[in-house]
Amino acid sequence: MHELSICQSIIEQVTEISRQNNAQSVTKIILQIGPLSGVEAPLLERAFPIASTGSIAQNAILETQILPIKIHCNLCGNENKADISKLICSACGAWQTSLISGDEMLLKSVELEKFEEASHV
Amino acid sequence: MCDTCGCNITKGNRDLIRSGGKHAITSEGNEAVEVLQNLLHENNHRAAHNREHFDKHQVLAINLMSSPGSGKTALLEATIDALNADHNNTNDKLSIAVIEGDLETENDARRIRDKNIPAIQITTGSACHLDAYMVHDALHELNLNDLDIVFIENVGNLVCPASFDLGHHLNVTLLSVTEGDDKPAKYPVMFRGSDLTLITKVDLLPYLDDFDASKAEENIRNLANPAPIVQISARKNTESEGIKEWLDWLKHQIKHYKTHLEQGETVLPMIQKDRLHSSSHPHEH
Numbered sequence: 001m002h003e004l005s006i007c008q009s010i011i012e013q014v015t016e017i018s019r020q021n022n023a024q025s026v027t028k029i030i031l032q033i034g035p036l037s038g039v040e041a042p043l044l045e046r047a048f049p050i051a052s053t054g055s056i057a058q059n060a061i062l063e064t065q066i067l068p069i070k071i072h073c074n075l076c077g078n079e080n081k082a083d084i085s086k087l088i089c090s091a092c093g094a095w096q097t098s099l100i101s102g103d104e105m106l107l108k109s110v111e112l113e114k115f116e117e118a119s120h121v
Numbered sequence: 122m123c124d125t126c127g128c129n130i131t132k133g134n135r136d137l138i139r140s141g142g143k144h145a146i147t148s149e150g151n152e153a154v155e156v157l158q159n160l161l162h163e164n165n166h167r168a169a170h171n172r173e174h175f176d177k178h179q180v181l182a183i184n185l186m187s188s189p190g191s192g193k194t195a196l197l198e199a200t201i202d203a204l205n206a207d208h209n210n211t212n213d214k215l216s217i218a219v220i221e222g223d224l225e226t227e228n229d230a231r232r233i234r235d236k237n238i239p240a241i242q243i244t245t246g247s248a249c250h251l252d253a254y255m256v257h258d259a260l261h262e263l264n265l266n267d268l269d270i271v272f273i274e275n276v277g278n279l280v281c282p283a284s285f286d287l288g289h290h291l292n293v294t295l296l297s298v299t300e301g302d303d304k305p306a307k308y309p310v311m312f313r314g315s316d317l318t319l320i321t322k323v324d325l326l327p328y329l330d331d332f333d334a335s336k337a338e339e340n341i342r343n344l345a346n347p348a349p350i351v352q353i354s355a356r357k358n359t360e361s362e363g364i365k366e367w368l369d370w371l372k373h374q375i376k377h378y379k380t381h382l383e384q385g386e387t388v389l390p391m392i393q394k395d396r397l398h399s400s401s402h403p404h405e406h
Contacts, residue, residue: 002250013163017154023152038280111154
């Protein structure tokens with residue numbers, strides 16, 4: 001269960017981005033997760049409120065986009081979706097494949113509420 | 122992952138950035154900022170520094186991963202004995218050190234030190250994996266001069282250690298025969314990423330009727346992992362071809378690593394190289 005430490009890493013990154021953009025709060029955080037990343041989206045979502053409490057992102061919505069596992073066959077060139085424990089070519093059956101997507105663990109984007117132009121802090 | 126050089130802009134996300142600019146406005150009037158940064162950005166940054174540190178001293182760092190009790194420390198003890206015996210035949214003795222990761226106790230480090238090999242124990246408390254920060258702290262206590270290999274014995278766990286780059290160069294995963302030949306199918310993230318799989322405790326095979334090494338291999342190949350698989354026993358007085366194969370593999374990897382260093386390059390675990398293809402950036406910094 002390392003999702004809490006990943007959430008803490010997300011909060012650190014988001015806090016830095018907010019600071020760079022002079023934002024007063026984070027409203028949304030969008031992640032992209034592939035099944036082969038070793039990160040479980042439901043566990044992240046459960047750990048997020050704990051990690052975000054007291055931070056600039058404590059009211060933020062966490063959205064996780066799950067990306068499919070896609071592979072390219074190094075022998076026949078076919079591309080297909082694959083199962084997490086069977087990364088084999090659906091056309092020729094070879095296991096000599098390369099991953100195109102499915103191992104992502106990315107902070108895709110954040111939405112920020114900015115300070116009003118006229119306001120003074 | 123640079124904010125400055127634009128290396129995180131790829132074919133896949135370039136349009137997003139062009140159309141609305143990097144900073145688009147949402148329907149609620151908030152500002153949306155594209156980031157495309159690894160969730161473990163900070164850890165990976167630290168890992169890259171650890172790797173630079175290893176490279177400066179030309180020390181190959183190997184991350185040993187497996188479930189608890191599959192024989193990581195026993196493998197290291199057998200490796201030390203085999204290197205000592207090997208030294209009697211050749212003059213180029215490999216010099217090693219060990220970083221041990223466990224939740225509690227110094228037991229494993231003590232076992233290694235009993236064989237006159239330097240060992241640093243990291244106790245993680247309740248953390249189920251090592252991260253780059255812990256390894257960085259351990260490196261402060263370890264003199265890398267005159268070493269050839271540092272083995273990092275990760276916390277026994279087939280799940281979490283697979284996600285954390287430590288700054289090592291190679292992943293070696295152990296699968297003991299009592300665990301079952303379907304472990305690679307059950308823990309694909311771990312076994313997909315190993316640069317070498319060692320099937321350990323093969324001296325027990327005569328007593329087991331449910332471990333088929335060829336099935337274990339099939340399960341590993343199903344993960345598109347082309348790396349070698351070596352059967353090994355760390356028990357004394359057992360004739361193990363595996364130990365010799367293992368030492369040969371280590372020597373080959375050191376040679377391969379040094380060739381890369383001469384060309385000004387480092388070596389990355391297979392899984393990290395794979396991530397570079399599918400994720401959005403060509404390097405971590």
